[in-house]
Amino acid sequence: xxxxxxxxxxxxxxxxxxxxxxxxxxxxxxxxxxxxxxxxxxxxxxxxxxxxxxxxxxxxxxxxxxxxxxxxxxxxxxxxxxxxxxxxxxxxxxxxxxxxxxxxxxxxxxxxxxx
Amino acid sequence: xxxxxxxxxxxxxxxxxxxxxxxxxxxxxxxxxxxxxxxxxxxxxxxxxxxxxxxxxxxxxxxxxxxxxxxxxxxxxxxxxxxxxxxxxxxxxxxxxxxxxxxxxxxxxxx
Numbered sequence: 723x724x725x726x727x728x729x730x731x732x733x734x735x736x737x738x739x740x741x742x743x744x745x746x747x748x749x750x751x752x753x754x755x756x757x758x759x760x761x762x763x764x765x766x767x768x769x770x771x772x773x774x775x776x777x778x779x780x781x782x783x784x785x786x787x788x789x790x791x792x793x794x795x796x797x798x799x800x801x802x803x804x805x806x807x808x809x810x811x812x813x814x815x816x817x818x819x820x821x822x823x824x825x826x827x828x829x830x831x832x833x834x835x836x837x
Numbered sequence: 838x839x840x841x842x843x844x845x846x847x848x849x850x851x852x853x854x855x856x857x858x859x860x861x862x863x864x865x866x867x868x869x870x871x872x873x874x875x876x877x878x879x880x881x882x883x884x885x886x887x888x889x890x891x892x893x894x895x896x897x898x899x900x901x902x903x904x905x906x907x908x909x910x911x912x913x914x915x916x917x918x919x920x921x922x923x924x925x926x927x928x929x930x931x932x933x934x935x936x937x938x939x940x941x942x943x944x945x946x947x948x
Contacts, residue, residue: 755935764841764923764938780935812880821868823927823935828872828880 726829735803743798745813753816754796758809803836839864839928843939858909860924868927875920
């Protein structure tokens, strides 16, 4: 049981490049989320999904796209990278009878630098 | 939106000491979680505790929802307890912002 996995661990992009951050979970959780963490701050929600085929925007969605074709996978796409997207990105999954954002299980993170 | 304040922002203790971390929030919540981010960046869920008291080994947490605060207790600290402790809440009104995180308490346990 690997839990939540993310690839890559580190990535450097040039302004304007696109890329996809991968996230997978093997716990059969319905809910998955993407967060970003900037220095000295807590996490902020980018996008989330309540199940395969269903996604919605969080607090800071601009510049990012998501899709959820399977329960296991929830990739995050940067369409045209900007220096403001330099951050650490965390994927999380959860299960709950009462909230999409119930007990969260986080992946190890992807550290992204945009030059 | 809901505001989350954590105190103290920094704490340095000797191994074996006890500590209390506080999380205040500005509105009613239906979801409160404590996380530990270790020095390697990994986030570990410590407690899901929208109300009441829970214990897990040397750690325990209490949330008094009516007074809008939560406390995390760490007893007999070990160097592996070092890192940043985050409190995160979801307000009762729901909405798309998900969990709102505090800025964290940075804990250093010295041997």
